[in-house]
Amino acid sequence: xxxxxxxxxxxxxSVLSVSGQKVxxxxxxxxxxxxxxxxxxxxxxxxxMDGKKHLRQPMAASxxxxxxxxxxxxxxxxxxxxxxxxxxxxxxxxxxxxxxxxFSCADCHAxxxxxxxYHIDSIITGYDKSIHAKAMANTFNCWKCHNPHSFVTVLxxxxxxxxxxxxxxxxxxxxxxxxxxxxxxxxKTQKNLLKSHDWLIHPELHLKNxxxxxxxxxxxxxxxxxxxxxxxSKSIRECVECHSQKSLLTKKLFRSRNVNAGFxxxxxxxxxxxxxxxxxxxxxxLNIISTILFIxxxxxxxxxxxxxxxxxxxxxxxxxx
Amino acid sequence: xxKLSNSYPxxxxxxxxxxxxxxxxxxxxxxxxxxxxxxKILISLGTVIYIHNFCGIVLIISWxxxxxxxxxxxxxxxxxPKKTVFKESIIQLRYYAYGMFKGEPKPFKEDKTxxxxxxxxxxxxxxxxxxxxxxxITGFVMYNIERLLIDDKSIFVYxxxxxxxxSAAFMISVFLVIHLYLAFIEGVENLKKIIFKSKTHEEND
Numbered sequence: 001x002x003x004x005x006x007x008x009x010x011x012x013x014s015v016l017s018v019s020g021q022k023v024x025x026x027x028x029x030x031x032x033x034x035x036x037x038x039x040x041x042x043x044x045x046x047x048x049m050d051g052k053k054h055l056r057q058p059m060a061a062s063x064x065x066x067x068x069x070x071x072x073x074x075x076x077x078x079x080x081x082x083x084x085x086x087x088x089x090x091x092x093x094x095x096x097x098x099x100x101x102x103f104s105c106a107d108c109h110a111x112x113x114x115x116x117x118y119h120i121d122s123i124i125t126g127y128d129k130s131i132h133a134k135a136m137a138n139t140f141n142c143w144k145c146h147n148p149h150s151f152v153t154v155l156x157x158x159x160x161x162x163x164x165x166x167x168x169x170x171x172x173x174x175x176x177x178x179x180x181x182x183x184x185x186x187x188k189t190q191k192n193l194l195k196s197h198d199w200l201i202h203p204e205l206h207l208k209n210x211x212x213x214x215x216x217x218x219x220x221x222x223x224x225x226x227x228x229x230x231x232x233s234k235s236i237r238e239c240v241e242c243h244s245q246k247s248l249l250t251k252k253l254f255r256s257r258n259v260n261a262g263f264x265x266x267x268x269x270x271x272x273x274x275x276x277x278x279x280x281x282x283x284x285x286l287n288i289i290s291t292i293l294f295i296x297x298x299x300x301x302x303x304x305x306x307x308x309x310x311x312x313x314x315x316x317x318x319x320x321x
Numbered sequence: 322x323x324k325l326s327n328s329y330p331x332x333x334x335x336x337x338x339x340x341x342x343x344x345x346x347x348x349x350x351x352x353x354x355x356x357x358x359x360x361k362i363l364i365s366l367g368t369v370i371y372i373h374n375f376c377g378i379v380l381i382i383s384w385x386x387x388x389x390x391x392x393x394x395x396x397x398x399x400x401x402p403k404k405t406v407f408k409e410s411i412i413q414l415r416y417y418a419y420g421m422f423k424g425e426p427k428p429f430k431e432d433k434t435x436x437x438x439x440x441x442x443x444x445x446x447x448x449x450x451x452x453x454x455x456x457x458i459t460g461f462v463m464y465n466i467e468r469l470l471i472d473d474k475s476i477f478v479y480x481x482x483x484x485x486x487x488s489a490a491f492m493i494s495v496f497l498v499i500h501l502y503l504a505f506i507e508g509v510e511n512l513k514k515i516i517f518k519s520k521t522h523e524e525n526d
Binding site (some may be wrong): 199201202204205238239240241243244245246272274275276278279281282283286290293294297298301304305307308311315 | 359370374479
């Protein structure tokens with residue numbers, strides 16, 4: 001039994017360590033128990049005033065936070081009422097509470113030394129310039145992308161590249177690939193992603209293998225991840241931005257990746273464990289060899305041409321004389 | 322010696338012109354793709370890639386046509402090098418390096434069995450039967466990367482394809498430069514012959 005427990009524990013730890021996520025497992029907070037009772041599962045039960053009748057009803061998906069998920073979240077050590085108003089202790093909750101202003105990340109984290117490593121100030125500056133903030137000022141906030149009840153801080157640089165891409169893109173796709181979630185923040189019609197990216201030469205390949213934010217954010221030097229999401233019209237559309245020696249991807253997705261020298265020296269070889277980017281990955285050895293060979297061929301041709309023209313000239317002069 | 326009649330039939334002249342334009346376009350666009358820089362945009366890289374891909378597909382069709390036409394006509398027989406090709410190549414090389422400056426006659430003349438000199442034969446044969454197929458196959462793999470690359474290990478296949486593609490393209494570029502130069506030294510008549518007009522070919526010593 002202990003043996004199986006140990007194996008399961010190791011598997012659990014290895015799965016989490018592969019994904020690069022920190023196991024928090026905060027202890028359950030007694031004050032949160034009444035909240036979790038309803039909000040911890042997909043179905044909740046309400047009782048009539050005399051307690052004789054009860055109804056089992058589905059909880060709106062956006063209001064469900066399983067206990068385990070909350071315990072593992074970065075905010076898992078907080079009481080629900082640390083963020084939510086005291087009025088929520090009344091059940092059913094008064095509708096008016098839903099119109100209360102909710103906290104944003106900045107309310108707790110901005111300007112504090114303790115949170116300096118998260119670059120919150122820079123994130124807020126970037127976010128304020130973003131299309132999310134400008135076009136959806138009344139409906140958009142931090143929580144639309146980062147669920148405070150399940151959010152775990154993961155430095156994408158510490159993840160395997162595929163895991164970093166999946167994690168990053170899943171945040172965007174939550175709305176951009178869901179008609180319902182998209183409608184919650186925008187009146188516009190959600191576009192089919194493959195169609196809106198069909199101008200790319202290999203749309204599917206790009207959507208699967210790079211992060212949305214690699215093209216759809218402005219460069220940011222001081223923040224962990226740029227939060228200045230650009231409108232489609234201002235996002236990167238020139239292939240050359242990534243498919244060149246100064247590939248933007250080396251400053252974004254691959255910025256902290258180790259350099260793998262490989263058996264032949266390639267430019268931008270830090271990406272080559274994962275991808276091969278035309279224009280960015282050039283074989284330097286072959287480039288040098290081919291340049292030398294080509295110059296040699298041209299030199300031989302020009303020398304031959306020089307002597308041939310001289311010979312023909314002399315031959316012509318000889319004939320005319 | 323029996324002279325070669327109609328050495329450049331219409332289909333061959335048409336194919337040669339199309340193939341030449343395609344190869345030149347592919348070399349230029351290929352270089353633009355390989356050495357693309359954000360600050361040096363003449364045409365967008367996307368457009369360059371579309372042109373490259375389009376010409377690549379037409380080149381595949383053109384190559385298949387060439388192989389079929391060579392199989393159906395006697396033209397194919399002129400490309401296959403004989404056992405003596407290396408020995409004869411040295412004689413031809415000596416002519417280019419020395420003999421032609423001394424007014425010596427061409428060591429290998431066109432006749433019923435020979436259309437190309439041994440160096441031409443080797444160059445054309447290796448270009449059409451080694452480098453072009455290599456380039457076409459690797460180009461096809463890279464063009465269909467979305468369908469053909471299914472796991473992470475396939476990245477390595479793609480890298481190898483890219484190296485082979487570029488190396489073969491380099492060899493074809495070198496061939497093109499030398500081919501154009503030798504066509505140039507043969508004179509305008511020679512160019513006319515392969516582009517515009519098919520006629521009974523006179524020995525041009």
